[in-house]
Amino acid sequence: xxxxxxxxxxxxxxxxxxxxxxxxxxxxxxxxxxxxxxxxxxxxxxxxxxxxxxxxxxxxxxxxxxxxxxxxxx
Numbered sequence: 001x002x003x004x005x006x007x008x009x010x011x012x013x014x015x016x017x018x019x020x021x022x023x024x025x026x027x028x029x030x031x032x033x034x035x036x037x038x039x040x041x042x043x044x045x046x047x048x049x050x051x052x053x054x055x056x057x058x059x060x061x062x063x064x065x066x067x068x069x070x071x072x073x074x
Contacts, residue, residue, distance in 0.1 A: 008067045021064040028060030 011020050035053030 005070060024060050024064045028057045031060060032057030
């Protein structure tokens with residue numbers, strides 16, 4: 001966790017936190033759409049892959065904001 005906060009701190013110091021945050025959020029939206037598409041549009045019996053994609057998408061949507069908040073507080 002310390003390494004992740006160090007990386008976030010370096011990104012915040014360089015002034016690229018907005019670009020990195022939006023890139024991760026965009027990736028999160030893509031993963032959410034991919035997971036929902038696999039779940040709704042395929043006839044797959046295995047549902048753990050769409051569930052993992054949906055979970056990863058939600059994490060990528062929330063994680064950048066939380067990490068930047070922790071980096072500012074630390």
